Amino acid sequence: MSLTLSKKRAKELSKLKAEAEALLAHQQDVLAHATSVGREAGRQAQHLTREELVPRVRGGYESYVAPVASKAGDFVNHTVVPAVGTAIGTALSVADVANDARVKAAVKRLKQATGKVPAKKKKKSGFGTYIAIGVGVAALAGVAYAVWQTFRADDELWVSDEPPASPEG
DSSP states (O other): OOOOOOHHHHHHHHHHHHHHHHHHHHHHHHHHHHHHHHHHHHHHHHHHIIIIIHHHHHHHIIIIIHHHHHHHHHHIIIIIHHHHHHHHHHHHHHHHHHTOHHHHHHHHHHHHHHOOOOOOOOOOOOHHHHHHHHHHHHHHHHHHHHHHHHHSOOGGGOOOSSOOOOTTO
């Protein structure tokens, strides 16, 4: 089956085809322009981030977070660590004394002299439990202090970016 078109119809189809090709070329130009605009917007966003956002975040960190973290670190380093170290050292020295042969011999002689064997006491929380509780409380106190310092109301924290309105007005 052969399709034959009139000259008029062939001319209209040819014209329509040319218009469709022109439209496609125009759409491709629009997409290319949109792509270049998108790239430029991305570059501008990177510049804005680097020039405006990063310094503000860094300044906020240095103004608000770093001092609080430093104070909490100083508290831990100068108060908690020495206290925990002292407690551990004391516990180890007590354990060393208890394991000394002379102390064991003295306890054995005492048991023989009295004829009584002391009843074994029910095991309670060990020394490590108290150390862990103390470290946990100290850490909780440090975090609570940092949060309090971060969220406390301070008039100096809020500085207006605009100059005050002049009375002439």
